[in-house]
Amino acid sequence: MAWTLARRAHAMNPSVIREVLKLTERPGIISFAGGLPSPRTFPVDAFAESCARVLRDDGQGALQYGASEGLPLLREQVADMLPWPVDPAQVLITTGSQQGLDLVAKVLIDPGSRVLVENPTYLGALQAFAPMEPRIEGVAGDDEGLDPQALRRAAGAGEAPRMLYVLPNFQNPTGRLMSDARRQTLVELAQELELPLVEDNPYGELWFEAPPPAPLSARRPDACIYLGSFSKVLSPGLRLGYVVAPHALYPKLLQAKQAADLHTPSFNQRMVADVLRDGFLDRHVPGIRALYKSQRDAMLAALEREMSSLGLQWNRPAGGMFLWVRLPRGMDATELLPRAVDKGVAFVPGAPFHAGEADPRTLRLSFVTATREQIDAGIARLAEAVRAYPLRQAA
Ligand SMILES: Cc1ncc(COP(=O)(O)O)c(C=O)c1O
Numbered sequence: 001m002a003w004t005l006a007r008r009a010h011a012m013n014p015s016v017i018r019e020v021l022k023l024t025e026r027p028g029i030i031s032f033a034g035g036l037p038s039p040r041t042f043p044v045d046a047f048a049e050s051c052a053r054v055l056r057d058d059g060q061g062a063l064q065y066g067a068s069e070g071l072p073l074l075r076e077q078v079a080d081m082l083p084w085p086v087d088p089a090q091v092l093i094t095t096g097s098q099q100g101l102d103l104v105a106k107v108l109i110d111p112g113s114r115v116l117v118e119n120p121t122y123l124g125a126l127q128a129f130a131p132m133e134p135r136i137e138g139v140a141g142d143d144e145g146l147d148p149q150a151l152r153r154a155a156g157a158g159e160a161p162r163m164l165y166v167l168p169n170f171q172n173p174t175g176r177l178m179s180d181a182r183r184q185t186l187v188e189l190a191q192e193l194e195l196p197l198v199e200d201n202p203y204g205e206l207w208f209e210a211p212p213p214a215p216l217s218a219r220r221p222d223a224c225i226y227l228g229s230f231s232k233v234l235s236p237g238l239r240l241g242y243v244v245a246p247h248a249l250y251p252k253l254l255q256a257k258q259a260a261d262l263h264t265p266s267f268n269q270r271m272v273a274d275v276l277r278d279g280f281l282d283r284h285v286p287g288i289r290a291l292y293k294s295q296r297d298a299m300l301a302a303l304e305r306e307m308s309s310l311g312l313q314w315n316r317p318a319g320g321m322f323l324w325v326r327l328p329r330g331m332d333a334t335e336l337l338p339r340a341v342d343k344g345v346a347f348v349p350g351a352p353f354h355a356g357e358a359d360p361r362t363l364r365l366s367f368v369t370a371t372r373e374q375i376d377a378g379i380a381r382l383a384e385a386v387r388a389y390p391l392r393q394a395a
Pocket residue numbers: 035095096097098099122124167172200202228229230231236239240241
């Protein structure tokens with residue numbers, strides 16, 4: 001049978017990260033490639049208790065269809081958690097924040113619409129947007145985040161963009177944090193340009209030294225869609241996220257949600273609502289921060305020890321799960337990867353995270369799932385691969 005694929009199916013791409021993860025399944029590979037939270041942080045005991053309680057107290061509700069908006073209690077809990085006044089009626093519970101990206105794309109993007117993103121940005125967002133056939137344009141940034149001048153130039157270079165997708169907190173892939181001043185400039189500029197903002201914040205709670213500055217959505221709630229997730233603070237396997245949308249946009253997102261999967265699993269929502277009672281996150285999340293901070297410090301120390309004479313540059317993320325590395329001139333991270341895997345270590349090359357111009361010298365390292373010993377050994381192996389990179393390939 002010769003299937004004729006829809007144009008949007010042609011626009012779908014396999015995730016490069018999944019391809020890299022296949023390489024890492026080889027025995028003995030130390031992987032800094034995945035974007036998985038550390039399973040040591042999953043509150044298994046709390047969920048065991050909640051699971052039993054939910055089935056005992058509300059088993060029929062937990063096993064029944066539910067409202068597309070989400071469980072009322074969980075929507076209230078989400079609204080209460082956020083650092084600006086949010087009406088629970090603005091909260092849409094989603095099947096992971098990845099679904100939020102899909103719904104936003106369906107509601108805002110036509111074929112050919114301009115969509116602005118940071119360069120680099122989260123690969124899963126590029127994947128979610130691609131089937132709607134937008135023209136995705138990357139906007140440059142620096143250590144403080146998105147560059148307002150570059151945004152002004154990009155926004156003015158054609159028809160009005162439908163949205164700017166932005167990750168102010170410990171961005172995936174770079175780990176960078178947008179400064180307070182930059183956030184303020186960005187929301188003011190977005191207001192001037194009448195540019196809708198889609199703020200994605202799965203990592204904001206994972207800060208190491210100080211909480212991040214107020215979200216963009218807190219500064220201008222009427223012009224922002226905010227995406228949040230329980231994946232990095234509780235468990236990604238439950239697939240629970242949320243969208244906070246201005247009232248005017250909410251009904252369309254809700255209709256898209258209904259069409260996609262009717263609702264997010266009733267059972268999972270009840271379990272999370274139960275776990276969240278009595279301020280659980282306030283007790284649980286500090287442990288994740290402490291663990292990830294010590295892992296980051298271990299990776300920074302290993303990089304300093306192994307790489308300081310090799311001409312690489314790396315940042316010092318103030319939270320999140322990722323560290324961003326730049327190889328010396330003439331090296332290409334995609335070419336380095338198979339050589340690194342031969343030495344027994346894996347990472348994700350930075351190029352696929354770029355929309356438009358890519359920097360082939362960049363790569364992403366996750367510091368959260370490997371043990372301290374694996375971090376030391378893995379970075380030493382990576383240094384070996386860098387040292388063995390053939391000079392003839394240097395430009
Ligand atoms: C920036 C960003 N947004 C969204 C997601 C999707 O998260 P969820 O598990 O909530 O679907 C991820 C997952 O890694 C991410 O890094």
